[in-house]
Amino acid sequence: MKKWFIRNRKTDYREIAKEFGISEIVSKLLVNRDIIDKDSIKSFINPSYENFHNPREMKDLVKGVRIMKQKIEEGKKIMVVGDYDVDGVISLFELYTALKRCSADVVYEIPDRIKDGYGINESIIDKAYDIGVDTIITCDNGIAAIDTIKHGKQLGMTIIVTDHHDIPFVETEGGTRKNISSEADAIINPKQEDCKYKFKLLCGAGVAFKFIEVLYEEMGIDKSEAYKFIEYTAIATVCDVVDLTSENRIFVKNGLELLNETSNLGLTELIKVTGIENKEISVYHLGFVIGPSLNAAGRLDSAKKGVALLLSDNQEEAATLAKELHELNVQRKDITQQGVERAIEYIENNKMMRDKVLVVYTPETHESIAGIVAGRIREKYNLPTIVLTKAKDGVKGSARSIEGYNMFEELNKCKELLGRFGGHPMAAGLSLEEENILELRKKLNNQTTLTDEDIIPKLYLDMQLPLEKINYDLINDLNTLEPFGKGNSKPLFGEKGVTVVRGTILGKNKNVLKLKMIMRNGIYIDGIYFGDIEEFENVITDKYGIDELNRLYNGNCRLKLDMVFYPSINEFNGRVSIQIVVENFR
Known part of the structure; x- marks a missing residue:
């Protein structure tokens, strides 16, 4: 069972409510998400283009744009180098399309996930040189490519980096860290220490969009033309799991409106083939339908297929590409499930249930889905998880962490056992020799300070309600906070001693539990639970006995439960009513 916590930020949310003309509940929800300064609140409540920050404040952005303008005017050949995930594909598509609009002589390249690994490399530099490329601009990569960029500069190339990843560093003998940078002609990344840009959490496509805003201005193109890229930036923002606050919220809120009316042939065909045509496109569809389909090409084929889909101006070609991407994603789902099953079997066979950090080695798992498998295992056991697979050279893997365990820092303590590694607190990638796997598992578990308390899943409630x-006005207020995601989680409320009078199992697969409850005012309200029904039944039986569970299903019980929930609207057969979606219970 999860451990419940109520958020309790000490700020005068009543004063915020009064100043901005919002309800006290919405004010408290904003405060709970650390949205407390006036500019952030204003932008959150009104996520319009006028609340974008000035892109010219980003370090090296104007410099990079002016270099690019000069190269375009001189007719120099330009290459855009992206990456194989959704953010890399979309940021490349945006920059390539914008440079074409500016009449640039431009080509693009994406590394192969298996052969090349992440980001720009020397073989891409050499290929660019061989075809006469003068200038390279990276997107969603490049900030850590110190040696690669040095190689490009030695060949006489101009290189512009646009990226959003953490700044690389070296450790001195005293253990302090010193940030390092490459010889690129312009380095555009809001996370640089001396970058004064107000928002640091853009994805790669967000940084590319900022570049395009200024590029269009400098090239005499109406800046509003850049806004057509917002629907694509919205996809990358959701799929790269950056905080949906400030400018990211502006991208996603407005991007969803544009996506629901998209004129992009490739996206239209992808929406059709994935079965979400005539549905209102939401954050869910970006994160679990459109994004994974674009991602599947980079995992199992070539990410260039995703770029080709977005660039396509031929309906037949777009339909073919969309079908291929969808089929690749179906295949990816199948091999992911196989990978998860192998990982669970490995954990059980190797008696790892007492480990606080799971190091799983399944050589047959496709290395492109190691991160997804690690995420699923992390969710199942609520433990930091590393999934390792057999690669062309040694062993490669991906790691996913839990709150309170900094995966990058913990791997850094084991660097003598590793080849290459990198990442951040919640995720990392690594390589090592096969003979070091057992030692890595031992060291990570011996050095961890995680306690039994730390690994209990935590659920954060916004308030008791x-x-x-609950009424329609409250639900309408909550709807204004959408879209929900990282940094702006769906509000959760709690209540103790809710009286449940009936339970009904619904759904084709009997996987939905409907609860009828009676409120303190004597009025009935429905609740819907999409969780583990068997677990629910076991909890009731263990506490009250099988007879009480039978009475629940027969509709003659007065069961008391504490609940965590989210209020919603239920529309069925033309009837509209308020219901709650039950997230957890005890």
């Missing part, structure tokens, strides 16, 4: 206080 009596069910009888």
Whole structure:
């Protein structure tokens, strides 16, 4: 069972509500998400283009744009180098399309996930040189490519980096860290220490969009033309799991509106083939339908297929590419499930249930889905997880972490056992020799300070809310906070001692539990639970006995439960009513 916590930020949310003309509940929800300064609140409430920050404040952005303008005017050959995930594909598509609009002589390249690994490399530099490329601009990569960029500069190339990843560093003998940078002619990344840009959490496509804003201005193109890229930036923003606050919220809120009316042939065909045509496109569809389809090409084929889909101006070609991407994603789902099953079997066979950090080696798992498998295992056991697979050279893997365990820092303590590694607190990638796997598992577990308490799943509630206080106005207020995601989680409320009078199992697969409850004012309200019904039944049986569970299903019980929930609207057969979506119970 999860451990519940109520957020309790000490700020005068009543004063915020009064100043900005919002309800006290919405004010408290904003405060709980650390949205407390006036500019952030204003931008959150009104996520319009006028609340974009000035892109010219980003370090080296104007410099990079002016270099690019000069190269375009001189007719120099330009190459855009992206990456194989959704963010890399979309940021490349945006820059390539914008440079074409500016009449640039431009080509593009994406590394192969298996052969090349992440980001720009020397073989890409050499290929660019061989075809006469004068200038390279990276997107969603390049900040850590110190030696690669040095190689490009030695060949006489001009190189512009646009990226959003953490700044690389070296450790001195005293253990302090010193940031390092490449010899690129312009380095555009809001995370640089001396970058004064107000928002640091853009994805790669967000940084590319900022570049395009200024490029269009400098090239005499109406800046509003850049806004057509917002629908694509929205996809990358959701799929790269950056915080949906400030400018990211502006991208996603407005991008969803544009996507629902998209004129992009490739996206239109992808929406059709994935079965979400005539549905309102939401954050869910970006993160779990469109994004994974674009991602699947980079995992199992070539990410260039995703770029080709977005660039396509031929309906037949777009339909073919969309079908291929969809089929690749179906295949990816199948091999992911196989990978998860292998990982669980490995954990059980190797008696790892007492480990605080799971190091799983399944050589047959496709290395492109190691990160997804690690994420699924992390969710199942709520433990930091590393999934390793057999690669062309040694062993490669991906890591996913939990709150309170800094995966990058912990791997850094084991660097003598590793080849290459990199990442951040919640995720990392690594390589090592096969003979070091067992030692890595031992060292990570011996050095961890994680306790049994730390690995209990945590659920954060925004506030206690009596069910009888729920009404349509409150639900409308909550809807204004959408889209939900990282940094702006769906609000969760709690209530103790809710009286449940009936339970009904619904759904084709019997996987939905409907609960009828009676509120303190004597009025009934429905609740819907999409969790583990068997677990629910076991909890009731263990506490009250099988007879009480039978009475629940027969509709003659008065069961008391504490609940975590989210209020929503249920529309069925033309009837509209308020219901709660039950997230957890005890």
